[in-house]
Amino acid sequence: MVKLIISILLLAAYTSGQSQEWQRSDLDIYETFDEFESILHIDNDTTYLINFWATWCSPCVAELPYIEALNETFKDKKYKNILVSLDFKKQIDTKLIPFLNTKKIKSDVVVLLDGKSSKWIDRVDPEWSGAIPITIIYNKKKRLFMERQFHSEKELVELIQPFLKS
């Protein structure tokens, strides 16, 4: 009996260590752009890739695997992905979290709920028309803004490498 309990406990510990199930508490949820904005200007030695996306945006979903792959490619570098979800408040539990679990997303995910986008699009980048996906690569020395969809990890790696050297 004791053996059984121990093995159950061990199994439970093992599976909890294995599974990285996303929960609502894992997400930083920003109601306003003002609270979110500092993520676009983190001043340290890390290079950040910020991707604005949503589960309802098909080109965004299509390019996510390439962005996710960067976690492994640059795991020994000072590099970090932050996925900024523009999913709707009502769909965080019903769509976003199940999506993150199904796709086994490893990147950091934040949710930006500020619906008054006409007031903050230019603060992300004046070049941005408002269409998603967009990708920003930056560190404290350089910054790149791209309103486009990526079709391979290679395209991203080539853009990121110069940032890691600088």
Place this chain on the structure above:
Amino acid sequence: MKKLLFLSILSAVLSLSAFTVFHSGYHVGDTATDFSLKNVDGKMVSLSDYEDAKGYIVTFTCNHCPYAVMYEDRLIDLHNKYAPKGYPVVAINPNDPAANAEDGFPEMQQRAKEKSFPFAYLFDEGQKIYPVYGATKTPHVFLLDAKRKVKYIGAIDDSPRDAEAVEVKYLEDAIIALENGKNPDPSTTKAIGCSIKTVK
């Protein structure tokens, strides 16, 4: 080596200019082109068909995009309010159904029927008109005057996600300015939208 450098600079310049072309399109003050596109009723529609129009609310929109869907009712209301005053909504789906099946012509017909669109809902077959206008997303509005001069480009209002929370009705304010012989202020705005879907 020099040649290689030259070639890479050349290709960089070319790709940069290609990018610029992609982002070109109309600015406020430009004269917009007319077009002849198929409506959901099967008939071809041009701006010149609207006799006595004082302006046109050319709106790039589609079936699949949640932001486009969130604005359907507001577009219907705008058309019902302003078409009798000479400013009809002219909706255009710029997406290639090969890239998104929900935006096919039969699907457009179905959506127009479900929502009883009182305005024309046209299909940009071959995706030829949206790049000329410079639409980048749905929804994306171009308000033209009677002479097809672009007077306003951008969002319908400041709260796509919540019609109740609208504080500024950019498009309606722009129509009122036009009606009063004034230039809209702001004349351009931005909002989140779905990128236009084409096959690469």
